[in-house]
Amino acid sequence: MADKLSGKTVIITGAAGDLGRAVALRLAGAGARLMLADGRDEALAALNDELGDGGASAERFSCNLEEKLSVNNLLAATHSAFGRIDILVNAERHPTPGAFIDLKPSEFDEVWDTNVRSVFVLSQAVAKKMIAQRQEDPDFQGAIVNLTSIAARRTVSALFAYSVSCAALDQLTRSMAASLAEHRIRVNGVALGSVMTASLRNALRDRAELRDEMIRVTPLGRIGEVEEAAHAVAYLASDEASFVTGQIIAVDGGRTVLDPLASPER
Template sequence: MTFSIEGKTAIVTGAANGVGLAIARRFADKGANVMFADMDEKRLVKECGKLPDEGNMRYFAGDLRERLSMANLLSATLDAFDRVDILVNGSRQMLPSDPLDLDDESVPQLLDQNLTTALRLSQIVAKRMIKQAEGSEGGQAGSIVNLSSIAARRTHPSLLGYSVSCAALDQMTRSLAVAMAPHRIRVNAVAFGSVMSSSLKETLKEHRSYRTDIEDHTPMGRIAAPAEVAETVQFLASEGAGFMTGQILTVDGGRTLLDPVAAPAH
């Protein structure tokens, strides 16, 4: 059994910062060809630098809520690396929700960003994976890993839209896993708790008490590093998880083991 992804080609969305960036960097460090994809071109340039037209890293800037951008992302990946073996749907958005506000648009916005975009990109990339695997027997044709959250299983009124979108993403993961299994494509997800991303760092600067809240409600007593999620994603993407599909792996330091009532969900 091996967790190697060396020589594989991966598309990682949400790769300009936080967990997505940690995943893309780890994949590249482990010998995979990686397309860093994100809407924030300035941040991509800052993190990736001016990449040469050789080596194992490229980046793509575009709004993946648009079908044309999805098609262009796949084309750019194929132009650079000829194939795609792994897709990590890491582009996520979190907005506050007011459940009693009839004009609150957070739920449809987050369903579009966190669910529909991941679904459409998975469909487009899966078609390519299936085409690549034509004529071959045995082994996996591809692996898709979605980034979810423990918010899918916890109740917090101000995170209604985010929680609903993550719960829907988990079910999408299971449904696609069954649909794509005959094509030898595995689909899994990682649901994580509080991770020290750039956005959480900024939040903790404004609300210092949040750190204590998080640590007090996490049995392991700390906030995860992005690299810890990236390691789990690598496992799911690798042949080492070759008989796993439709699974939602939880990386939360034990947080969901505690009574969630009144516990903050940052």
């Protein structure tokens, strides 16, 4: 997909995380110009330097996207650096553990604000910019890609708030797609499952048996890599997916196609 995104400007949130970094490297390889957004300054600066050393056009913006001023400043910084916004990748995720009966309202709010509310606020602001760009350029087409999880469909009681927020994010993705289609802005999601993110790596460190169990319930028989999720993001962001909107693509090795109850009896 070399140069498939040449000339396109992409905002990537959560860029300093392992998933955001993989997406940034993949989209840079496709020729995109990147605005990297995250609150983790040191990791963000390191990624920006890495991309610059590789010849990519990238800028960074340190922010907390739960603050309205940060959203406005991010958009202003992107327009100042590149003059336009073509693609938004919402890669910031908050998989905080906690069961329903023990979860504090403040903990639920924290997960909800990161996984749903901030995605809504930033996506709405970006969509308005895209709509304005289309008024100047009738051929303009935008794309928004949300990173979610199969936890939206495969409930894990120990990830109560995360499961609920991912289900909401999936519906937000579909609803945004329906609302923005007339403006030629596509909205899709990538749902991760059995992918080696930082949160999964930490879980495997605490529970050695989890790796074998996860491989057992994954039809492709292995744990995926964040780079494989980044490939799906790159596809949905590109014109190769020009007739795809409102879809949640599962990058999960086939986990969601299996019924957890193996017996044919019903």
